[in-house]
Amino acid sequence: MVTPGGARPKLSRELIVTKARAIADASGLDALTLRELAHALGTGQASLYRHIADRRELLGLLVDDVALEFPTADPGLAPRERLLKVWLDLHAFLSAHEWVAKVIAEGEYISRNAAPFAQRQLDSLTGAGLGTEDAMRAYRTLYNLLLGFLLNKHPMGHHLEAVPPSTEDEEFRWAVSRFLDCLLPGEPPQGQ
Template identity: 50%
Template sequence: MTPPGPCPRPLSRALIVAEARRIADEEGLGSLTVRRVARRLGTGQASLYRHITDRGQLLSLLAGDVALRLPLCADRGDPRERLRDHWLAAHDHLARHLWAARVIADGEHAVGTAAAFADGALGALAEAGLDPDDAARAHRVLWNLLLGHLLNAHPVGRTGTPRRHGDGSRSDFSWALSRVLDGVLAGQPAGGRWRLGR
């Protein structure tokens, strides 16, 4: 394998994060080191340290980058359908970056860039009739369901032919999501918020 040529663009934090994301996507987090990113960019580690402090910061930047790209909830239509589409799109996004679920679940790297995703989900839950406390609880349940499906690579509890990690995850998640939403929104009006004086 020939070493990469010189970096074609000026080095920046965005370029470093993009290359780190490619490495994590292709080879997993275990292969992600500052040295590896520098090599892929055709530069030395010292050049990267002008933009990042260490691997820990690189992981935080990666988590923030993936969170920033989480899909936003549609602002029109039936809240139940919007919620279903929103969480399925989030599943698809994180499934393209399976390492991200582990980084997020570990909780070491706080991600403020996920606020728009959370705000959209909470808004749709409120429009579906939940009060703020119940909407926040439902959001946590849905988030844990999403991460659990993406992180679960263990074969215990699975039936039939063994699957590789990620196979069938979307259909299983879709099935579970529908049932959780049915339970969370049970008794709420089909069209959205309760009328005043309920």
């Protein structure tokens, strides 16, 4: 990676994470090796070790980086609509970064940057009338539903003629909407 003047930009953790994310987005997580990353940065693999300990640390940094971009929804929306919007937006965001769901699902990396997202969801759920324990269970259910949709590419049942074809986005919208309908029965859906 060389700038127009011919000089390489100074290697930094931020630059390493940015390039690693670009590789993972373009080619998948399996393509993200430290050797490939060093090559893409125009440096030697040993130079990376001045900024990161290993691939494990790099993946943790990538999860932290992505979590900063988790969506927020308009607090002026009714709780059910706010929840629906943010989970649909998160599904769209993570669909654009396919490797993230796998890393999250493996459970090895806990991002401190994801905590504000989780807290906003818990606040929305308690604001909709759920108790703290039910809000936590609902949050975990929504998160597992999201990961299930992102990770499961098996077309089970889609070959049936009686089932009209739909996109993954439509299927996810349907699932989250129905879950919220059951969870928040006192709040009628708007525009559904």
